Amino acid sequence: MIHTLGADLPTHLWIGGTPRAASNGATFAVRDPATETVLAEVADATPEDGLLALDAAVASRDEWASTPPRERAEILRSAFELVHARADEFARVITLEMGKPLAEAHTEVGYGAEFLRWFAEEAVRIGGRTGTAPAGNGQILVTKEPVGPVLAVTPWNFPLAMATRKIGPALAAGCPIVVKPACETPLTILLLGEVFAEAGLPQGVLSIVPTTDPAALTAPLIVDPRLRKLTFTGSTGVGKQLLRQSADRLLRTSLELGGNAPFLVFEDADIDAAVEGAVAAKMRNGGEACTAANRFHVAASVVDEFAEKLTTRFAGLRLGHGLDAGTDVGPLITHKQRSAVDELVRDALDRGARLRTGGVVPEGPGAFYPPTVLDSVPSDARLLREEIFGPVAAITTFEKEDEAVEAANRTEYGLAAYFYTRDLARAQRVSRALQVGMVGINRGIISDAAAPFGGVKESGFGREGGTEGIAEYLDTKYSAL
Secondary structure, X not given: OOXXXXXXXXXXXXXXXXXXXXXXXXXXXXXXXXXXXXXXXXXXXXXXXXXXXXXXXXXXHHHHHHXXXXXXXXXXXXXXXXXXXXXXHHHHHHHHHHOOOHHHHHHHHHHHHHHHHHHHHHHOOOOOEEEEOOOOXXXXXXXXXXXXXXXXXXXXXXXXXXXXXXHHHHHHHOOOEEEEOXXXXXXXXXXXXXXXXXXXXXXXXXXXXXXOOHHHHHHHHHOOOOOOEEEEEOOHXXXXXXXXXXXXXXXXXXXXXXXXXXXXXXXXXXXXXXXXXXXXXXXXXXHOOOOXXXXXXXXXXXXXXXXXXXXXXXXXXXXXXXXXXXXOEOOOOOHHHHHHHHHHHHHHXXXXXXXXEOOOOOOOOOOOOOOEEEEOOOOOOHHHOOOOOOOEEEEEEEOOHHHHHHHHOOOOOOOEEEXXXXXHHHHHHHHHHOOOOEEEEOOOOOXXXXXXXXXXXXXXXXXXXXXXXXXXOEEEEXXXX
């Protein structure tokens, strides 16, 4: 079955509130990863286009910063409602350009929209403080002010939600924002630009500049003194490059980078619940999530039961096009990503791991890879050290709690971790010991617009969501009275 997009979907750059072609007229193809067919030709922004977007942000900066918080909140709230009103359209676009099943795409629409509602509520709660100086010789006045123009670089795996959790707090704080979406999934964010225009966002406050050459587009923006903040979600390697570029100007930066999440199953865990949590933590988005569980450290006394039940669940998941009824798992984003996942599986098997299900690249079009379970994975296997970003669960064992925690922390990443236990004291103890920014205790899904999302170590710094999220877009000013 051939699946296509609507003819009226926006494909131009969105600069200063106006759709426009790239300055050199170039376009690039956006493909359905399940069929490899071209969905649309999208304008391919040049560095000059990026600077025009920054010009628009600078021109709108003062007016938007002085817009009453309630008015900013109402625009965000209106955008929230419009996204929900067009939920079917958004979900279909997400599925076609990214590949995830339609039900998961609908879940992302709800999750992504929630950042708009949450930060609409936060916009009117930007605080400060006053107090008497300890010496009694005056007053201390502390206020919060928008940082100024923002550049947001977003990934392809959650094309709506990764954009709204940056756009939402930026707009709530009073900052204009330029968004550079991933070239694999620009259509969702361009559609979001259309929604913001309908919601009444003033021209210039939001610009969207998809490109196939992100380094060329972002480099002149990062060194431009008018840009005041960079926010990036993506790989640790690219994040480090952007941080180096930002260092000369001391550009304010927040980075949400890679992960290598451990999933611990203790001997006292509810195994059936742990298996369901494992499926959720691993197979959300087909494993293409920075929070995806990669390493399953299971107590030796329950590993056979856990592995058998997880294998049964994985083997029952159906691969297919995300718009087809009955599809549980869509394709990976590209053939390159599929090859990287398969290479990690082959490495583990060569080192002695046992394949329980999956592990064979299917024939035919599309970047499909089957849900795969490996157990008896040796400690030197690459998939225990590297982010898998695919539907592969690697199981290893432990005997004691401190051994499990040590294995969980044996990584340069520190984004998320999960564990299952019935022991409350252990839950508190292990949660404190895990070197991560987020912990799922007896649950496999932890993302929430009302909670701070982010990591430690090489998983980056800064937080998105929660009351902490808007702070990333605000400067603190002290006035002595």
